[in-house]
Every structure is written in C-alpha cells, then in structure tokens.
Amino acid sequence: MIGTAEDALSRQPLTKEDIERMTSNIGVTYAITYLFGTFTVIFFASTLTPKLLGIDLAYASHEYERELGAGKNQLPAGQFEAIRGLIARVHSVGPACAGSTVQELEARMVGVVIERVMRGTESVTLKPSLALQEGDHVAMAGRRAPR
Numbered sequence: 001m002i003g004t005a006e007d008a009l010s011r012q013p014l015t016k017e018d019i020e021r022m023t024s025n026i027g028v029t030y031a032i033t034y035l036f037g038t039f040t041v042i043f044f045a046s047t048l049t050p051k052l053l054g055i056d057l058a059y060a061s062h063e064y065e066r067e068l069g070a071g072k073n074q075l076p077a078g079q080f081e082a083i084r085g086l087i088a089r090v091h092s093v094g095p096a097c098a099g100s101t102v103q104e105l106e107a108r109m110v111g112v113v114i115e116r117v118m119r120g121t122e123s124v125t126l127k128p129s130l131a132l133q134e135g136d137h138v139a140m141a142g143r144r145a146p147r
Helices: 002-010 016-053 057-068 102-108
Strands: 086-092 112-119 122-124 137-143
Antiparallel strands (some): 112 137
16 A cells, blocks of 8 residues: 555656655555554444444353353363463572572472572573572472362
8 A cells, every 4th residue: 555655656747855755654644544443443343333233242241251161160071271280480599498409499399390590690500409599580380289
C-alpha cells in the first residue's frame, strides 16, 4: 500500500519538493489509520458484536470453562496435569547456607534439585562440590507438596 502510494505520487505532475513532502506523510498517515483501524476492530468485536448478537460474554465464558472442566480437581481416566506438581524458584544464599556445597544443600532439602548458580552476573559451573557463597543466586526446582 505504501509502495503503491509512493509510486502514484512519483507519476504526478508536481514539483520534486511537493512529491518529497507528500511521500514523507505517507508513513505517518498509515500509522494513524492503522491505530484507529485496530482499535475500531477491538471495540466492535468486544462491545458491539455481542450486543448485536444477544450474547452475554461473561455467562458464555463461564459456561465454556465449565464445559472444559475448569476448576475440577479430578481429571477423567487417562488425563493428567501437565507439570503442575513441579515448581522452580530462585533464592539468594544467606549466611545460614553460605559455605555449603551444592550436594550438601540438595541432601538437606530432600526432593529439591539445584539447577543453576549465579555469582553476580556470571553463571558458575554447577558441580556437587561447588561451595555456595553468601549472595549467590540459586535456581532450585522440586515437587510441590501434595494437597
């Protein structure tokens, strides 16, 4: 569209300055119309269309969630939650754990695995014998306690 407009302007019997001025306005005009067009579609689809079609979006959304089984604690046979039982956190090493090795810390917190250690802005090579320092940032992962 922009290329077509520039081409059409270049073929007009206008001065070079007029063509350059109008060509520089093409991008600005496109940006403004793009914004208004986008907001109009969003407004129309979210506000006017449901009213014209007689749809209660809040009710329809809740019904759709119910049909899909949202909020149920038990899944049908053969289905399972995707990794919901795993959590990951990043902690800063405090004085109580400073000096401990990765292996010692993992043994102290059963079921937790240390994934990465950052010392300042540098990633430290992870090995069981790595001694943690106060202020290190440790990324840990483990299973969520059963409910």
